[in-house]
Amino acid sequence: MTAARGFPAFPPQRAGARFATSWWGRAWLKAMEDTSLDHVLLRKGRAYAKTGQIGPITVSPGRIAAVTESEYDTVVRVEQLTDAAWERFLDQVAAKSGHIAALLDRDMPHDLVEAAEDAAVPLLPAVGDLEPECSCPDWGHPCKHAAALCYQASWLLDADPFVLLLMRGRGERELVEALQRRGTSGDETPAAQETGGVAAAEAFAAGVPPLPEPPPLEVAFAPPVLEAPADRTPGVDVAALRVLAASAASRARELLLHGRLPELTEYQDRVRLAADHDLDLGLEAAVQAWRYGGTHGLDVLERPWTPPRPDLARAQTRLEAGWEGERPPQVEAWRNRWTLGPLQLRYGRDGRWYPFTLRDGAWWPAGPPERDPSALVTG
Known part of the structure; x- marks a missing residue:
């Protein structure tokens, strides 16, 4: 069984301190807040979380737990994934090398979560997925102690998405070892396994391997500059043409990155052009808002x-x-x-x-x- 992880109690926070700065942390809180029927208890839970009234937190498969003020035992349960679901999740992680690197860098990629959902593996909790329990006499669902525990847990999730995976049933070491096993081929010859290499004749006989995936598009990008001398393009507004060419290149890159483009009205597109290319169209407030x-x-x-x-x-x-x-x-x-x-x-x-x-x-x-x-x- 995966060992539990313990975290020290959070000290009191300043007024206005934020919960959940990561998108997956916000999804965690949304599942809890949308389930709650009492906003007063949520407010009290936030106050408890910020004023340090929650003890050390223990995260283990299927649950997070802490002892809160007045020595109440507070637990929030999360459904664990089945072995079959974990296998499907590992398939999605191994399918793209960037997923492994992102997780080890303490990031939870959107496309990994979406791919897991497509494979019927719910990583992020939804409304009703979090089951709070507390020994206090409050009948709230969640009570202020369980709400406070969830709010502080969002800080843990911000710092390390493996905390969420541990709640779902498996810890970091177990997942990394499983991924390493998947990365080791089982059809190597004994000589290759011993020496770590392949005979030259065998390598040539294998033919040319497929090319690796193209590098990610999330890199610095500068739209191309259209060169069109005015003396060779009579009747054409060259400056406007340069802006349109640069805009088309940027939009094409956005389409490659996200697979779709938002539909814009003529006015919205004019504001977008002014914002992207510093055009003076008398739309200063609209440009700033965009x-x-x-x-x-x-x-x-x-x-x-x-x-x-x-x-x-x-x-x-x-x-x-x-x-x-x-x-x-x-x-x-x-x-x-x-x-x-x-x-x-x-x-x-x-x-x-x-x-x-x-x-x-x-x-x-x-x-x-x-x-x-x-x-x-x-x-």
């Missing part, structure tokens, strides 16, 4: 909308949790826009809050978005 959030940033700049009530309730709880023991700032709320003095937060349809500040009597995009509104206010 650079911070793309289509979502542009939408939140120009169109108010009414978010679902649970989204706003969760945001209010997070905002209040950033001021444990202090009174949070007064909020003037209207639809998706919360005004706090000289700062305005706007909730986007992508589930993130965008900061705005006053400039010449108008609200101006002021920075990148955050899922936790308190991070924007305290920052």
